[in-house]
Amino acid sequence: MTHLVVLGLDSRDDAERVLAVTEDLAKQELLQRDDAAYAYKDDKGKVRIHQTMNMTGAGAAGGALWGTLIGLLFLNPLAGLAVGAAAGAVAGKLTDVGISDDLIKQVGKQLQDGKAAVFLLARSATVDRVVDALKPFSPTIIQTNLTKEREEELIAALQS
Numbered sequence: 001m002t003h004l005v006v007l008g009l010d011s012r013d014d015a016e017r018v019l020a021v022t023e024d025l026a027k028q029e030l031l032q033r034d035d036a037a038y039a040y041k042d043d044k045g046k047v048r049i050h051q052t053m054n055m056t057g058a059g060a061a062g063g064a065l066w067g068t069l070i071g072l073l074f075l076n077p078l079a080g081l082a083v084g085a086a087a088g089a090v091a092g093k094l095t096d097v098g099i100s101d102d103l104i105k106q107v108g109k110q111l112q113d114g115k116a117a118v119f120l121l122a123r124s125a126t127v128d129r130v131v132d133a134l135k136p137f138s139p140t141i142i143q144t145n146l147t148k149e150r151e152e153e154l155i156a157a158l159q160s
Contacts (some may be wrong), residue, residue, distance in 0.1 A: 002034055003125075005154070006107055007118045007139035012040040012088060012135050015116035019052065021133050022120060030128055032123040035098030039108035040116035047108035051099075057105065107142060117142055129156045 006135050009015050015038035025031040046153040099119045118139070131154070139158060144151045 002121055002123050004144060005120045005122070005141070005146070007120070007134070007137075008106075008111075008142045008145040009116045009118060009137055009139055011114060012038070012116045015040060015118050016050075018118045018134065018137055018139070022130075025125075025130055025133055030126040032125070033120060034123055035119075035121040037099055037104055037119045039104050039111065039119070040114055041108070041111050041113050043113075045113060047105060047111070048107060049101075049104050127154075127157075134158065 007018065009018060019036055019038060022031055022033055022036060026033045035052065037049060039047055039049045042048050043131050048066065104117075104119055107119075111117060135158060141155050141158070144154070144156065
């Protein structure tokens with residue numbers, strides 16, 4: 001089962017560091033991260049979002065491949081490549097995989113100026129090692145899809 005944890009942090013820099021730590025934990029196979037993102041409010045109060053999954057680029061690459069193949073059938077592979085890449089990029093942009101964009105925007109709007117939220121979607125984790133790695137950032141739990149009991153355990157572990 002996939003678990004969503006939204007952490008509140010003091011700054012955008014802390015959010016970027018937390019994502020880097022979770023990426024490192026994933027490389028060590030201590031965390032199986034399906035998706036991650038962070039949101040923050042800029043100096044003008046506008047919500048900014050940074051996602052780790054870039055569906056636009058993946059869609060463009062897949063579209064370019066299929067467009068070239070279809071273009072070969074009509075003896076114009078370059079036109080097929082261009083049309084396929086554009087169509088793939090649009091499809092990728094419209095695809096919402098992983099953490100819901102609406103959820104990220106909703107939480108982002110509730111942030112105080114200068115604060116940030118990190119969104120982690122994970123299949124499994126070596127919880128004690130992940131908690132130890134995140135403690136230095138003093139995160140607060142904003143939202144999870146964990147059971148109430150597991151959420152309380154996580155809050156207690158992060159505060160100890």
